[in-house]
Amino acid sequence: xxxxxxxxxxxxxxxxxxxxxxxxxxxxxxxxxxxxxxxxxxxxxxxxxxxxxxxxxxxxxxxxxxxxxxxxxxxxxxxxxxxxxxxxxxxxxxxxxxxxxxxxxxxxxxxxxxxxxxxxxxxxxxxxxxxxxxxxxxxxxxxxxxxxxxxxxxxxxxxxxxxxxxxxxxxxxxxxxxxxxxxxxxxxxxxxxxxxxxxxxxxxxxxxxxxxxxxxxxxxxxxxxxxxxxxxxxxxxxxxxxxxxxxxxxxxxxxxxxxxxxxxxxxxxxxxxxxxxxxxxxxxxxxxxxxxxxxxxxxxxxxxxxxxxxxxxxxxxxxxxxxxxxxxxxxxxxxxxxxxxxxxxxxxxxxxxxxxxxxxxxxxxxxxxxxxxxxxxxxxxxxxxxxxxxxxxxxxxxxxxxxxxxxxxxxxxxxxxxxxxxxxxxxxxxxxxxxxxxxxxxxxxxxxxxxxxxxxxxxxxxxxxxxxxxxxxxxxxxxxxxxxxxxxxxxxxxxxxxxxxxxxxxxxxxxxxxxxxxxxxxxxxxxxxxxxxxxxxxxxxxxxxxxxxxxxxxxx
Amino acid sequence: xxxxxxxxxxxxxxxxxxxxxxxxxxxxxxxxxxxxxxxxxxxxxxxxxxxxxxxxxxxxxxxxxxxxxxxxxxxxxxxxxxxxxxxxxxxxxxxxxxxxxxxxxxxxxxxxxxxxxxxxxxxxxxxxxxxxxxxxxxxxxxxxxxxxxxxxxxxxxxxxxxxxxxxxxxxxxxxxxxxxxxxxxxxxxxxxxxxxxxxxxxxxxxxxxxxxxxxxxxxxxxxxxxxxxxxxxxxxxxxxxxxxxxxxxxxxxxxxxxxxxxxxxxxxxxxxxxxxxxxxxxxxxxxxxxxxxxxxxxxxxxxxxxxxxxxxxxxx
Numbered sequence: 103x104x105x106x107x108x109x110x111x112x113x114x115x116x117x118x119x120x121x122x123x124x125x126x127x128x129x130x131x132x133x134x135x136x137x138x139x140x141x142x143x144x145x146x147x148x149x150x151x152x153x154x155x156x157x158x159x160x161x162x163x164x165x166x167x168x169x170x171x172x173x174x175x176x177x178x179x180x181x182x183x184x185x186x187x188x189x190x191x192x193x194x195x196x197x198x199x200x201x202x203x204x205x206x207x208x209x210x211x212x213x214x215x216x217x218x219x220x221x222x223x224x225x226x227x228x229x230x231x232x233x234x235x236x237x238x239x240x241x242x243x244x245x246x247x248x249x250x251x252x253x254x255x256x257x258x259x260x261x262x263x264x265x266x267x268x269x270x271x272x273x274x275x276x277x278x279x280x281x282x283x284x285x286x287x288x289x290x291x292x293x294x295x296x297x298x299x300x301x302x303x304x305x306x307x308x309x310x311x312x313x314x315x316x317x318x319x320x321x322x323x324x325x326x327x328x329x330x331x332x333x334x335x336x337x338x339x340x341x342x343x344x345x346x347x348x349x350x351x352x353x354x355x356x357x358x359x360x361x362x363x364x365x366x367x368x369x370x371x372x373x374x375x376x377x378x379x380x381x382x383x384x385x386x387x388x389x390x391x392x393x394x395x396x397x398x399x400x401x402x403x404x405x406x407x408x409x410x411x412x413x414x415x416x417x418x419x420x421x422x423x424x425x426x427x428x429x430x431x432x433x434x435x436x437x438x439x440x441x442x443x444x445x446x447x448x449x450x451x452x453x454x455x456x457x458x459x460x461x462x463x464x465x466x467x468x469x470x471x472x473x474x475x476x477x478x479x480x481x482x483x484x485x486x487x488x489x490x491x492x493x494x495x496x497x498x499x500x501x502x503x504x505x506x507x508x509x510x511x512x513x514x515x516x517x518x519x520x521x522x523x524x525x526x527x528x529x530x531x532x533x534x535x536x537x538x539x540x541x542x543x544x545x546x547x548x549x550x551x552x553x554x555x556x557x558x559x560x561x562x563x564x565x566x567x568x569x570x571x572x573x574x575x576x577x578x579x580x581x582x583x584x585x586x587x588x589x590x591x592x593x594x595x596x597x598x599x600x601x602x603x604x605x606x607x608x609x610x611x612x613x614x615x616x617x618x619x620x621x622x623x624x625x626x627x628x629x630x631x632x633x634x635x636x637x638x639x640x641x642x643x644x645x646x647x648x649x650x651x652x653x654x655x656x657x658x
Numbered sequence: 659x660x661x662x663x664x665x666x667x668x669x670x671x672x673x674x675x676x677x678x679x680x681x682x683x684x685x686x687x688x689x690x691x692x693x694x695x696x697x698x699x700x701x702x703x704x705x706x707x708x709x710x711x712x713x714x715x716x717x718x719x720x721x722x723x724x725x726x727x728x729x730x731x732x733x734x735x736x737x738x739x740x741x742x743x744x745x746x747x748x749x750x751x752x753x754x755x756x757x758x759x760x761x762x763x764x765x766x767x768x769x770x771x772x773x774x775x776x777x778x779x780x781x782x783x784x785x786x787x788x789x790x791x792x793x794x795x796x797x798x799x800x801x802x803x804x805x806x807x808x809x810x811x812x813x814x815x816x817x818x819x820x821x822x823x824x825x826x827x828x829x830x831x832x833x834x835x836x837x838x839x840x841x842x843x844x845x846x847x848x849x850x851x852x853x854x855x856x857x858x859x860x861x862x863x864x865x866x867x868x869x870x871x872x873x874x875x876x877x878x879x880x881x882x883x884x885x886x887x888x889x890x891x892x893x894x895x896x897x898x899x900x901x902x903x904x905x906x907x908x909x910x911x912x913x914x915x916x917x918x919x920x921x922x923x924x925x926x927x928x929x930x931x932x933x934x935x936x937x938x939x940x941x942x943x944x945x946x947x948x949x950x951x952x953x954x955x956x957x958x959x960x961x962x963x964x965x966x967x968x969x970x971x972x973x974x
Contacts, residue, residue, distance in 0.1 A: 169877055204880035216871040220970060221893050230889075231879045266969040282879065 114184045115142035116290050116322035117166065122179030122192075124161055124170070135161040135174060136346045143290065145184070148316055148323040150333045150354070152369065153343035154572035155543075159326045162343075163292050166191065166324075167209050168199035183207075185289050205235050208283035212295040214275035218267040224251070224278050225263035231285040250281040254311060272437075273304035280311065284319075291316070292324045297332065301436035301599065306643035309336050328573060330373045331602070334358055334646025342366045372577040373646075374602035380624045381430075381609050390463075391424035392560055392593045393448075398422070398457035400443050400617075417443040418454065419617040425561070425610075428587060430594040432608030434601055434640070440617040445565045445597045449483050450474055462560070479509055479557035486566035488546035492538040498524070498549055499534040506556050516556070523552040527582060544575035551582065555590070565597045580606050601644055605629060613637045666961070670954045674947065678731075681946040682724050685939055692716065692740050692937040714740065727943065736947075737940035741933075746944035750926065756826055757925030759837075760917065761910050763845040765903075768852035773899070775853070776860025777892060780868065791857055798854035803913050807847045807920035814843060824922040844921040848913050852906060859902055863895040870894070897968060904960025908953045 119142075124135040136158035143149045153159045164170050166181055168191065181191040187206050191199065203209075211217045219227060228247045232238055238246060244263075251259035254277040267275055276296060283291055293312065297305040313336055316323050325336060333340055337354035342363065350363040361367045400418040417440045425431045435441040446452040448459065450466060458465045461481065466474060485491035492501055502520035507513055517534075524533050527548040529541075538546060547567065554562055564583070568576040584607060587594060598604050604611050605625050612622040613636065621634040632638045692714065693707055711717045715726065730737060736746035779788040815823035821843045822828070827836050867873065868891055876886045915927030922928070926945060933941040965971040 167878055169874060200880050200882065202880070203878055209878040211871060211875065213871060217875045219872040219876070219890050219894070221897075221968065222889075230876075230881060234879055234881045234885070266973065268970045269973070279875070282875075 114145070116145045116184050117143040117324070118180075118182045118184070119162070119166075120180045120182070122162070122165070122181065123177050124158075124165060125175050125177045127173045132346065134158075134177075134346050136343075138179070139343070139346075139348045140179075141341045141348065141351055143322050143324050144339065145322055146316075146320045147338040148313070148325055148336055149339050149341065150325045150327055150337035151341045151343060152327055152330065152333055154328055154369070154574065156345065157343040158346040159343050160294055163209070163294050163324065163326055166292060167203060167207060168194075168196070169209075183290075187289075201235070204231050204283075204288070205286045206288050207290045207292065208286075208288040209292040209294065210276070210279045210283050210296045213299050214272050214279055214296075215299070217279055218275055220267055222266075223263065224265050224267065224270070228278070228282045228285055231282055235286060237286065246285070247281075250285060251278075253284070253315070254278075254281045256281070271304075272300050273307060276300065276304075276308050277311070280308075280315070284315065287319060288321070290322045290324065292326070294326045295328070296325075298327070298329070302601065302645075303436065303639060303643040305332075305645065309645065312336065329645065330358070330370050330573075331644065331646035342369070368574055372573040374577070374580075374600075374606045380626050381607070391426050392462065394424040394458075394460040395448070396422050396458045396460070398444070398447060398454055398459065400440075400447055400452070400454045416617050418447065421457070421614075421617075421619055423612055423619065423622065425593045425595065427560075427593055428591040429609045430587065430596055430607055432604035432611040433595060433597045433614060434599070434604050434611055435614035436599060436640075438616075439614040441597050441599075441614050442565055443617075444614070445483075445563050445595070448561075448595065449481050449563050450478075451483075479505075480560045482554035482557055482559040482562055484547075484550050484554050484562060484564040484567045486569055488543050488550055488570060489538075491550060492546055494538055496537070497534070498536055498538070498541075501538075501549065502534075502553050502556055505553070509557070520552070520556065523555055524549075526586075527552045527555075528578075542575075543571055544578060547571060547575075547579055548582065551579075551586070555586065555592075558590070559592055562592050562594045563597070564594060566599065567596070568603060569598065569600065576603065583607060601628075601640055613640065662965075663962075666958055670958065673954060674950055677950045678728060678943070678947060679724070681943060682727070683720070685942060686720055688937070690937055692939060694937065727940075731947070736944045739933075739941050740938045741936055741941075746940050749929065749941055750944055750948055753924060753926045753929040756923060757911075757914055757918070757927065759826075759841065760844055760848060760923060760925060761914050763841055764849040764852070764914075765910060767845060767849040768856055769903070771849075772853040772856025773860045773896070775857035777864050777887070777895070779857065779861040780864035781887065783865065791861075795854035795858055798850045803847060803851060803916050804920050806850055807844070807917060810843050810847050811920070824920075826924055844917050844923055847920075848910070848917045851913065852910065855906065856899070856902075859899060860895065863898055864891060867891045867894045897964065900963050900967065901960050904957040907956040908949075911949055911952070 118140075120140045122139050123137050126132055126135050139158075139162065141149070151159045151162065161170070161174065165176060170176070176192055179192065183189050183191055183202070183206070185206075187202065189198075191202075218224075225244075225247050228250060229243050232243045232246065237243070247263060248259045251262050256262045256274060256277050262278075267278070270278065279296075291312075296312070297308050300308060309332065312323065312325070315321065325332075327333060333354060339353050340351065340357040341348055342350040342357065342365065344365045350357060350361065350366045357366060358370065361370055398418060398421045399416070402415040402417055403413075419440075421444060423431060433441045433444060443452070447454045450469075450471075454467065457467065459467050461477065464477075466477060469477075496504075499517065499520060502523070503511075503513065503516040506516045506519075521531050521534055525531060529545060529548055529552075533541070533545075533549070538549070541549065550567075562583075567583075568579050571579060580603065583594070583596075586592065594607075596604065596607055601611075605628075608625060610622065610624055611628045612619045613628065613634070614620070615636050621628065621632065621637045623633070627633070628637060629641055632641055693710060693716070708717075715723060718726075727737065736750075738745055739749050775791050779791045782788055810821075811823045814821045822840050826840050828840075873886060873890055876890045881889075914925065915930065917923065918925045918927035919931060926949075930942065930945050932938075933945070
């Protein structure tokens with residue numbers, strides 16, 4: 103049921119994968135990383151391979167590049183390279199594959215921070231591609247690298263040539279990676295989640311750059327992503343993968359507008375919509391806010407005053423807001439905007455300099471740790487990384503009860519409440535005796551939420567609480583938080599870099615830039631009628647603002 | 659960088675002060691003292707001893723002796739040996755190069771062989787070579803240096819007669835070849851334990867770097883495995899080793915002391931033991947301060963070297 107796309111006459115697919123099956127090592131939960139998958143990468147097209155973690159999309163990409171670790175083996179299938187260098191990639195000699203890598207097929211990776219050698223300059227690292235394939239004289243190579251740096255729109259290419267990676271921002275490093283991948287004008291570019299680690303405005307720029315270069319060079323791009331928003335932005339055709347199998351293929355239009363497989367429908371439906379609709383009030387607006395923040399600031403000192411070189415970083419500047427009971431304030435910003443510093447100030451994990459935080463009418467800023475301790479249960483935090491925030495040596499029961507017991511609750515009562523909460527957040531009672539490693543990321547985040555709720559808090563501070571999760575899991579967790587808020591009337595501060603997520607759950611959104619709140623208002627204002635230029639830039643950068651009919655049909 | 663240097667040098671001075679005080683006090687707590695050796699000589703009277711004590715300044719309170727010694731040291735006067743009256747620095751200098759020769763050659767052996775074994779173990783993880791290297795390192799680490807020295811002498815000098823059993827040169831020969839001949843056994847014995855340490859550290863550092871994303875990038879560029887290893891893996895893996903080298907120096911010095919004793923090598927280790935036996939305080943203190951400065955300086959140099967190699971620190 104693989105649909106055949108029209109191809110214009112002579113040009114066949116740049117790459118065709120047929121019946122590819124890749125085995126996993128014996129002790130893994132699945133036998134195959136991918137099972138009997140077939141698809142074509144058409145010449146001069148962008149093919150998006152979409153799937154959640156564990157779908158096998160990255161393994162497929164690495165197989166094409168011949169970069170699989172030795173513990174994972176291809177057991178069946180073919181990968182045929184088209185064009186002038188036509189040939190079979192599976193079973194090809196290592197030297198043949200090495201010769202193709204970087205010259206005919208290039209690859210860029212997810213995390214540009216770690217994908218460049220910290221000890222070599224940008225220029226050296228790009229030149230290496232040319233040298234490895236024996237192309238050009240030294241002078242020519244140098245000129246070519248400068249040309250490439252210009253092509254990917256890096257500022258001051260002459261200077262950039264001699265720069266070390268640590269000096270560059272994430273977006274700039276990804277541009278260097280793209281320049282490196284383009285060095286020998288390959289026919290095929292494989293991009294493995296190249297924008298996932300980037301801020302939304304940077305992501306928009308990189309997507310634009312890839313699209314632009316692909317058109318100019320007539321390259322074929324295999325773009326791996328988990329985000330249907332990105333798919334809508336860039337794809338010509340789409341392959342959807344679930345647990346190592348292809349569940350749907352088709353043109354981008356067809357898949358986005360009328361997905362046929364339930365999994366595709368679920369994925370598309372799970373992409374947070376940008377409706378710009380305000381949230382229905384969870385409770386009657388009470389006049390008295392739970393928390394009121396006035397003129398809060400935090401300045402970090404970097405370097406040493408005694409030996410010179412000290413300078414100040416204003417992470418949070420003059421931030422003011424208030425939240426009523428049962429309401430959610432979203433704090434949205436890119437990396438370095440100060441949103442996480444603000445979160446730490448609110449739960450007093452860190453002391454600010456200047457300003458007041460009135461919690462239930464009492465200023466908690468001047469309180470000492472001992473004075474704040476009785477209030478701590480009322481302000482709880484949910485963390486980003488559900489893997490790192492649970493002690494691997496404690497049972498879930500211990501994790502949930504240790505805090506309340508320390509604050510004076512007797513154990514049988516704490517145990518009863520913990521079990522009730524576990525079933526409330528959608529886990530079975532048996533979870534109480536088990537350890538964190540036995541749970542998936544989404545389940546762990548549910549445990550994290552249950553832990554925060556054990557104290558019956560008045561305020562929950564969720565710092566990027568769903569960022570590490572797959573989109574379908576994300577949607578479930580957001581739903582759970584919404585439900586809990588309606589039942590308990592807890593107020594929430596939801597810190598996120600993702601405007602789409604914020605639009606799902608927030609009554610009000612504050613947009614932060616360089617430590618300040620540049621705009622605050624209900625979602626309708628932020629998304630439909632932004633007042634500040636920065637907010638507009640952020641909203642415009644959101645990938646794939648999907649046409650409404652696509653979402654509707656996906657939901658039906 | 660200048661701020662960092664200034665801070666480190668100030669820290670080092672405080673450290674030296676503490677070392678000197680502890681050394682001075684402990685030395686004077688030892689029973690006997692510099693004049694004890696004359697106690698058995700019946701021709702020396704109590705009056706002679708008192709005169710000697712006054713001449714050497716040993717009759718003064720301990721803190722006065724210390725302050726006097728420290729003040730002179732600051733002015734560059736390390737004092738004179740009680741034994742032959744020669745300036746302490748001169749005595750140390752006589753023995754210095756023998757120790758440096760031993761330490762230098764064994765360090766070269768340890769670093770080159772250790773790094774090689776470590777890299778090969780990492781790239782051939784789980785191979786026979788890797789297991790052999792692991793077992794070998796365990797053995798080298800768990801057996802004391804002097805035992806290796808004695809076994810070496812027994813096998814290669816007594817039984818096989820290939821290598822000399824001790825000393826730095828044959829009297830009357832003293833060619834470069836003769837020195838090298840004498841150097842082989844002690845430098846290998848001293849290097850053994852450090853080969854083991856270096857190979858273990860280098861193995862884990864190499865494995866660590868091999869799993870980094872930029873190595874995958876290098877592979878995706880179409881580089882050869884050899885180039886990836888030499889240019890991308892080894893450089894990054896050696897970075898933490900520079901710090902390790904600085905930290906390892908004191909133990910090389912200690913090892914040299916033992917090795918010199920086993921092989922009757924005329925270096926600082928032998929000088930230290932002899933001077934201690936004679937209660938030659940100025941020389942012992944001089945050696946103590948000298949090795950403390952050496953250790954501090956090598957740590958500082960290692961830190962500066964890391965800063966110079968790593969652009970993230972150099973340019974930050």
